[in-house]
Amino acid sequence: MLAVRKLGPHPGISLDIVSEPSDLNPDEVLIEVAAAGICGSDVHVYEWTEGYEFMRSRLPITLGHEFSGHIVKTGSHVTGLAEGDLVSAMPTSSCMRCAQCAGGEPHLCLHRRTVGLTQDGAFSRLVKVPSISCVPFAHDVDPVLAALIEPLSVGDNATNLGEVAAGDTVVVLGPGTIGQAAAWSARWKGAACVIVVGMNDSIRLRTVEAMGATHTIDLAETSSFKERVLTINGGRPVDVVIEATGRGSSVTDGLSVLKRGGIFVSAGIHGAPVTFDLTSLVRNKQQIRGAHGSQRRSWERIARRIAQNPESVRPMVSLELPLSDAKDGFERCLAREVSKVILRPSS
Ligand SMILES: [Zn+2]
Ligand SMILES: [Zn+2]
Structure with a gap:
């Protein structure tokens, strides 16, 4: 499948063919990505400005952490989510083992992993994430608007x-x-x-x-x-x-x-x-x-808000592009010609 990748610690991105994710863990789901936004941090990673050195040891990697899509496969231990569900996923997951996690503050985890920044992300047709990160949407919500939940x-x-x-x-x-x-x-x-x-x-x-x-x-x-x-x-x-x-x-x-x-x-x-x-x-x-990132209670409230009042957030989206036009999307973000650019990996 086609993927937008960061190959090394230098400016630019690469459009590559990569193999589909395999071996789903029991607590993971596989999502067919419907919409994935280009984030300001993706643009920083594209330019390779300072502040993203933490990614260096994880490269090459597929970018994309603001997304929505439909579940196509669930791990054997997953409950409460099913094939066909429209979900987004909180990009960062906690280890649930460190002192902060054990102390009931997983958002302060010392070993957090982030989809699209430290593990393969959603600028490709398929992405796998921990099921616990997923936030479901009603089936009639526009996936493009659902992808705005992260920002x-x-x-x-x-x-x-x-x-x-x-x-x-x-x-x-x-x-x-x-x-x-x-x-x-x-x-x-x-x-x-x-x-x-x-x-x-x-x-x-x-x-x-x-x-x-x-x-x-x-x-x-x-x-x-x-x-x-x-x-x-x-x-x-x-x-x-x-x-x-x-x-x-x-x-x-x-x-x-x-x-x-x-x-x-x-x-x-x-x-x-x-x-x-x-x-x-x-x-x-x-x-x-x-202020950095967000917490689950924000996600759940905003999922409801998007469903109730979709037109209040639609102005954010300037442009929808196929994955193959990703570089054009990044350049237009850099030039500030657009607000949010949404890539459509499955179209
Ligand atoms: Zn972002
Ligand atoms: Zn932890």
Whole structure:
């Protein structure tokens, strides 16, 4: 079968023919992939920017961790899932043996494995995953929208950590997929004002407006970020800032508009250490929290939300492509000509 692979620690991807997965473990399922999104982290892996050294020892590998598909085979110990079920799968699985897992915190596992980053992923017709990672969808859900559950859950986790509440003003830095998902989640939690900030990013800013952001700012068109945010918010600093850019300067920018006692959530992957005024943060009693990945309770809630309100997330999807056009999809993500690109391995 055709697969989009990362062969070595250098820029680029490769379209290769690989053998189909064999020898299913008793607790695994085999999924025929219907839809798989190209993630910002896939684009980083494509470019081979800093922050992905952990993959080096696992290469070559099939990419793809945001996906949905139908189960075609179940391992002998699998219960509660059957052939034909539409599922997505949480990409990261825990060892269930380390101290963190034994202590009831598997999301903090020290030996986590991630489909599409440290084991073969979903940019191919078939992928195998642990059954415990699967989250089922109703049969009538569009598989393309089901494949959005991973980034939507990551954005939801960021707003959970930011303790976004009804009536809040939230600034989201970065209109990429995680920024879009965080803005969507913040509105769903009742935030009255959600301001999303980008730089030369009109297409993705239009997308996030369609997903419920109340205001957008393109830094290419304004000289004063801080002034614009304060004007929108009636002269007051904001309750929560969610940073999803990976650019160091966005930490200083975000803190400059955050209220005393406010929460700054960093969901961006930074290629370099960041410098900011820690004493000012301390005196203003602000907090910085790191948001990475998501937890199962987010996935289950968002699976229901996608089924109930599919049109609220459809604007995320710009383009659907066959697997053979994957390079074109990656290049268009890099050029920021598109929001989410979905590959259709089985079409
Ligand atoms: Zn992702
Ligand atoms: Zn563990």
